[in-house]
Amino acid sequence: MAETVHMIDSEVFLAFSTYATIVVLKMMLMSLMTSYFRLTKQVFSNLEDTNLAKTTEDRKKLVRVDPDVERVRRCHLNDLENIVPFVVIGLLYALTGPDLSMALLHFRVFVGSRFIHTVAYVMALPQPTRALAFGVGLFITFSMAYRVLTTALFL
Amino acid sequence: MAETVHMIDSEVFLAFSTYATIVVLKMMLMSLMTSYFRLTKQVFSNLEDTNLAKTTEDRKKLVRVDPDVERVRRCHLNDLENIVPFVVIGLLYALTGPDLSMALLHFRVFVGSRFIHTVAYVMALPQPTRALAFGVGLFITFSMAYRVLTTALFL
Amino acid sequence: MAETVHMIDSEVFLAFSTYATIVVLKMMLMSLMTSYFRLTKQVFSNLEDTNLAKTTEDRKKLVRVDPDVERVRRCHLNDLENIVPFVVIGLLYALTGPDLSMALLHFRVFVGSRFIHTVAYVMALPQPTRALAFGVGLFITFSMAYRVLTTALFL
Numbered sequence: 001m002a003e004t005v006h007m008i009d010s011e012v013f014l015a016f017s018t019y020a021t022i023v024v025l026k027m028m029l030m031s032l033m034t035s036y037f038r039l040t041k042q043v044f045s046n047l048e049d050t051n052l053a054k055t056t057e058d059r060k061k062l063v064r065v066d067p068d069v070e071r072v073r074r075c076h077l078n079d080l081e082n083i084v085p086f087v088v089i090g091l092l093y094a095l096t097g098p099d100l101s102m103a104l105l106h107f108r109v110f111v112g113s114r115f116i117h118t119v120a121y122v123m124a125l126p127q128p129t130r131a132l133a134f135g136v137g138l139f140i141t142f143s144m145a146y147r148v149l150t151t152a153l154f155l
Numbered sequence: 156m157a158e159t160v161h162m163i164d165s166e167v168f169l170a171f172s173t174y175a176t177i178v179v180l181k182m183m184l185m186s187l188m189t190s191y192f193r194l195t196k197q198v199f200s201n202l203e204d205t206n207l208a209k210t211t212e213d214r215k216k217l218v219r220v221d222p223d224v225e226r227v228r229r230c231h232l233n234d235l236e237n238i239v240p241f242v243v244i245g246l247l248y249a250l251t252g253p254d255l256s257m258a259l260l261h262f263r264v265f266v267g268s269r270f271i272h273t274v275a276y277v278m279a280l281p282q283p284t285r286a287l288a289f290g291v292g293l294f295i296t297f298s299m300a301y302r303v304l305t306t307a308l309f310l
Numbered sequence: 311m312a313e314t315v316h317m318i319d320s321e322v323f324l325a326f327s328t329y330a331t332i333v334v335l336k337m338m339l340m341s342l343m344t345s346y347f348r349l350t351k352q353v354f355s356n357l358e359d360t361n362l363a364k365t366t367e368d369r370k371k372l373v374r375v376d377p378d379v380e381r382v383r384r385c386h387l388n389d390l391e392n393i394v395p396f397v398v399i400g401l402l403y404a405l406t407g408p409d410l411s412m413a414l415l416h417f418r419v420f421v422g423s424r425f426i427h428t429v430a431y432v433m434a435l436p437q438p439t440r441a442l443a444f445g446v447g448l449f450i451t452f453s454m455a456y457r458v459l460t461t462a463l464f465l
Binding site: 173175185203242 | 387402436437455
C-alpha cells in the first residue's frame with residue numbers, strides 16, 4: 001500500500017467505483033421489487049400502509065405475510081450480507097494497487113454472480129444455481145481480503 | 156475523477172463525512188430504541204436475555220414477539236437497506252468533485268428524509284408520509300449514482 | 311482533516327484496513343455458519359433448497375424454522391447493524407489523522423468485542439456477557455464518531 005495516494009486516481013479505482021455503484025443499485029432495486037409485490041398482491045407489514053382499503057376489517061386482513069414477498073426480502077437481506085463485505089473489502093483492495101486485469105476479473109465475476117443469484121432466488125431456479133452464485137461471490141471477496149491482509153497487514 | 160486526490164481534502168468531503176456520520180449515528184440509535192422497547196415491554200428473542208424473571212416458566216413467557224418491537228426493527232432494517240447505499244455511493248460521489256452547493260443539497264435532503272422516515276415509521280404516521288420520505292432518499296441516491304457512473308464509468 | 315491525502319498511506323490507515331477486513335470476514339463467517347446449521351439440521355427457507363429429499367411431501371417438511379438457525383441469523387443481523395457503522399465511521403476516523411496508539415486501541419477493542427459478542431450469542435452464554443460486548447462496540451463507534459464530528463464538522 002505504499003503508493004495508495006496515486007491509486008485513487010487509477011483505473012482500478014474507477015473500475016471499483018463503477019462496479020460498486022452498479023451492484024449497490026442492483027441491491028436497491030430489491031426495495032422497489034418488494035414494494036411492487038406488496039402493492040400488486042396487497043400484502044403489508046403495517047396497518048397504516050393499507051389505507052386504500054375501505055373498512056378497518058378489510059385493512060387488518062391486508063397486514064399479512066406472503067411467500068413471494070418473503071422470498072424477495074430474503075434475497076434482499078442476502079444482498080446486504082454479501083454486497084456490503086464486497087464494497088468494504090473491494091475499496092481496500094483497490095487501494096492496494098492490484099493489476100487492472102486482476103481487479104477487473106474480481107469485480108466483474110462478483111457483480112455477475114450477484115445478478116445470477118438474484119435471478120435464481122426470485123425465480124426459484126433449481127439448486128445448485130443459487131448456491132453456486134453465492135459461493136462464487138463469497139470466494140471473490142475472500143480472494144480480495146487475502147490480498148488486503150497480505151499487502152497491508154498492520155496489527 | 157481526474158483530480159480525486161485533492162478532493163479528499165475538500166469541503167465536499169468534509170460535508171460528506173459530517174452527514175454520513177450523522178445519518179449512521181441515527182441508524183445506530185435504532186439499536187438502542189429496540190433495546191429500550193425490549194426492556195420496558197419485557198419482550199425478548201433469547202431465553203438467556205430474560206434472567207430478571209424468577210421462574211423458568213416466567214422466563215419462557217418473555218420470549219415472544221411484540222408489534223412495537225417489530226415496528227422498530229423493520230425501521231432499522233429499512234435504514235440498513237437505504238443508508239448503506241447512500242454511504243457507499245455518496246463516498247464515490249464526493250470523490251467525483253461535484254459543486255459544493257449541489258453536494259450539500261444531496262446530503263441534506265437525504266439525511267432529512269431519513270429522519271422524517273424514522274419518525275413516520277415509529278409513530279405510525281398516516282401514509283404517504285413514510286413512502287414519500289423513502290422515495291426522496293432513494294431518488295437522492297440514484298441522482299448521486301448517476302453522476303458517479305457518468306463521471307467515472309470504467310467497465 | 312487538513313492533511314488527509316498523506317493519511318491514506320499512514321499506519322493508521324493500514325491498521326484500519328487490517329481490522330476492518332478481519333471483522334468483515336468474521337461477519338461473512340456467519341453466512342457459512344447459517345449454511346452449516348441448515349444442512350446439518352435440514353432446515354430450509356426455500357422449497358428449491360430441499361432437493362436432496364425424495365418425495366415432495368418430505369421436501370415441504372424441510373421448509374421450517376429452527377431455533378438454532380434463527381439464533382445464528384439474529385447474530386448475523388446484529389453484526390450488520392454494528393459492523394457497518396464501525397467500518398463507515400472508522401474509515402472517516404482514520405482520515406482525521408488520530409494518534410496511532412489511540413486508533414489501534416479503538417480498532418482492537420471493537421474487533422475483540424464483536425468476537426466476544428458472536429461467541430456469547432451462538433453459545434447462548436449467560437447475560438450480561440453479550441450485552442456488554444454489544445455496548446463496548448457501540449461505545450467505540452460513538453467515540454470515533456465524536457472525533458470525526460469535532461474534526462471535520464461541515465454542515
